[in-house]
Amino acid sequence: MFRILVSDPISEEGLAPLRKSEHIEVVQKKVTEAEERLHEFDALLVRSATKVTEELLVKMPNLKIVGRAGVGVDNIDVEAATRHGVVVINAPNGNTISTAEHTFAMMAALVRHIPQAHVSVKSREWNRSAFVGSELHGKHLGIVGFGRIGSEVAKRARAFGMNVHVYDPFLTKERAEKLGVSICSLDEVLALSDIITVHTPLTKETKGLLGEKNLAKTKKGVYLLNCARGGIIDEQALVKFLENGHVAGAALDVFEQEPPGDHPLLSFDNVIVTPHLGASTIEAQLNVATQVAEEVLQFLNGKPVTSSINLPTLSKDLYEKIQSFYTLAKKMGMIASQYMNLPVQEITVTYAGTVADLETTYITRSLLAGFLKPRVASTVNEVNAAMIAKERGITFGEKFSDQTHGYANCISLTVYGENKTFTIMGTHIPNYGNRIVYFDGFSIDFAPEGHLLYIQHQDKPGMIGKVGNVLGSHHANIATMQVGRQQAGGRAIMMLSLDKPLDDELLEKLVDIEDIESAKKLEL
Ligand SMILES: NC(=O)c1ccc[n+]([C@@H]2O[C@H](COP(=O)([O-])OP(=O)(O)OC[C@H]3O[C@@H](n4cnc5c(N)ncnc54)[C@H](O)[C@@H]3O)[C@@H](O)[C@H]2O)c1
Ligand SMILES: O=C(O)CC[C@@H](O)C(=O)O
Numbered sequence: 001m002f003r004i005l006v007s008d009p010i011s012e013e014g015l016a017p018l019r020k021s022e023h024i025e026v027v028q029k030k031v032t033e034a035e036e037r038l039h040e041f042d043a044l045l046v047r048s049a050t051k052v053t054e055e056l057l058v059k060m061p062n063l064k065i066v067g068r069a070g071v072g073v074d075n076i077d078v079e080a081a082t083r084h085g086v087v088v089i090n091a092p093n094g095n096t097i098s099t100a101e102h103t104f105a106m107m108a109a110l111v112r113h114i115p116q117a118h119v120s121v122k123s124r125e126w127n128r129s130a131f132v133g134s135e136l137h138g139k140h141l142g143i144v145g146f147g148r149i150g151s152e153v154a155k156r157a158r159a160f161g162m163n164v165h166v167y168d169p170f171l172t173k174e175r176a177e178k179l180g181v182s183i184c185s186l187d188e189v190l191a192l193s194d195i196i197t198v199h200t201p202l203t204k205e206t207k208g209l210l211g212e213k214n215l216a217k218t219k220k221g222v223y224l225l226n227c228a229r230g231g232i233i234d235e236q237a238l239v240k241f242l243e244n245g246h247v248a249g250a251a252l253d254v255f256e257q258e259p260p261g262d263h264p265l266l267s268f269d270n271v272i273v274t275p276h277l278g279a280s281t282i283e284a285q286l287n288v289a290t291q292v293a294e295e296v297l298q299f300l301n302g303k304p305v306t307s308s309i310n311l312p313t314l315s316k317d318l319y320e321k322i323q324s325f326y327t328l329a330k331k332m333g334m335i336a337s338q339y340m341n342l343p344v345q346e347i348t349v350t351y352a353g354t355v356a357d358l359e360t361t362y363i364t365r366s367l368l369a370g371f372l373k374p375r376v377a378s379t380v381n382e383v384n385a386a387m388i389a390k391e392r393g394i395t396f397g398e399k400f401s402d403q404t405h406g407y408a409n410c411i412s413l414t415v416y417g418e419n420k421t422f423t424i425m426g427t428h429i430p431n432y433g434n435r436i437v438y439f440d441g442f443s444i445d446f447a448p449e450g451h452l453l454y455i456q457h458q459d460k461p462g463m464i465g466k467v468g469n470v471l472g473s474h475h476a477n478i479a480t481m482q483v484g485r486q487q488a489g490g491r492a493i494m495m496l497s498l499d500k501p502l503d504d505e506l507l508e509k510l511v512d513i514e515d516i517e518s519a520k521k522l523e524l
Contacts, residue, residue: 007046011289014288018293043296044065046067046076048072048258058084066088070279078310084379087308088310089296090292097284102253107195116269139195143164143199158180197226230257230258233250235263235265242265312359333366333369333370334371334522344416346394346415349397350414356409366385368389409428425439433447444493451498451499452523453494453507482494502521
């Protein structure tokens with residue numbers, strides 16, 4: 001049974017796929033109301049109100065995934081989530097149109113003084129001369145941040161006959177041409193525009209982007225809009241430029257603190273505001289809720305997510321292609337970790353054949369997670385494996401080779417300890433399964449699964465019988481057995497798979513057999 005906490009208001013219709021599942025319990029409560037049960041939840045669904053902090057993550061040790069029903073993840077400590085092995089996903093495009101339309105509605109309302117005129121008429125006044133506005137047609141619109149929302153705003157502005165100037169360091173000439181906008185530097189946007197709207201995420205670079213220095217570069221009488229994130233336009237600077245009359249008006253959907261309380265900005269007649277309503281439409285809320293609900297469902301069913309913030313994203317198609325390698329790599333990591341039961345400084349994974357053409361980052365993460373799992377008390381998975389390896393001073397790297405050793409695909413893992421190096425090789429054979437084909441200097445062939453027993457011994461007649469006797473007399477049933485040797489009469493190995501885990505006492509009895517050099521159990 002998976003338990004999901006939905007801590008902000010999220011469209012009920014969008015949550016339906018989760019509610020329908022027999023194996024999922026959906027609890028709709030604020031975090032503060034669910035304090036006693038926080039440790040039980042596997043998934044957390046939020047909008048912008050819930051702050052997913054390190055402190056909250058510590059209280060939710062069972063948490064595997066946080067789903068943000070929206071775009072911005074600035075209410076989530078993604079770094080802390082990564083450290084805790086928690087996947088963070090968002091719904092990147094479900095509310096694009098709604099937010100672009102809201103921005104446009106705010107722009108029209110701003111230049112035609114609609115909210116002020118509305119209040120006046122409702123107060124039984126009829127003062128037409130007080131609300132003379134300006135047309136949008138022919139005006140210069142500056143867009144800072146030309147991603148999903150910025151470009152939808154541009155399309156609408158073009159339809160209104162506006163000239164659109166865009167600043168976005170990642171915008172290509174082709175895309176700008178296609179949408180009929182001109183690429184500018186930030187200074188050009190500031191100098192040219194009658195109206196400026198910001199559509200960037202809130203980052204170290206964009207916080208206070210429109211502060212005193214840049215506002216001074218704008219045209220006198222400029223209008224400003226922020227329907228992205230509070231703080232991109234510095235609020236104190238905006239107050240100053242409204243007071244001195246340089247800025248003709250502003251439309252704000254977002255604030256540095258939400259709600260803004262008794263903020264000085266709210267006392268300006270020419271500042272129009274909404275309470276973070278960009279994405280508040282029936283359509284957007286259904287879209288984002290459906291998107292995160294489906295993603296969470298996929299994830300809890302062990303399938304890949306497509307819009308993760310802290311995992312490489314995989315399409316369904318690609319996931320199907322890498323799934324077997326992903327499992328093989330994880331098992332290889334687990335074997336190496338248990339076999340090399342000592343400190344390790346370096347891990348190298350080499351891909352050859354068909355696997356080398358796939359998204360190997362994901363496979364390597366899986367291998368690292370498998371390696372670290374037996375060594376780390378806290379949760380370790382694809383999300384935090386690279387971070388944990390780094391913290392523990394383990395360097396890791398990927399290599400690509402055309403040496404397939406006769407297989408269609410081959411993953412080779414080498415682990416470097418202080419005085420020992422261990423190499424293992426695996427392959428995936430379609431319709432047959434994963435096989436380990438090389439183990440610490442020996443060619444071999446076994447399936448990496450279940451309760452394995454690895455024995456190194458001298459190649460002498462009767463060794464298999466002696467091992468069989470000890471195991472048999474203690475009711476340890478052998479399911480499969482593979483043997484290998486370097487040369488006749490030299491060092492040899494056995495890899496047995498057993499029906500049950502082997503107990504340590506029995507392991508010692510096996511090591512006591514004459515000519516057995518070592519025996520190790522490997523739990524996969
Ligand atoms: N008001 C709301 O309810 C609401 C709803 C949805 C999204 N948003 C916010 O709107 C913003 C944009 O969302 P989106 O979906 O368009 O995101 P997006 O990722 O598609 O676009 C962001 C763009 O900003 C650009 N950018 C990043 N740093 C920049 C910089 N320093 N200068 C200029 N451009 C920069 C990026 O290149 C990208 O093209 C986000 O902050 C998001 O959180 C608000
Ligand atoms: O949840 C909301 O309504 C706000 C969403 C918006 O800020 C976003 O970044 O997607």
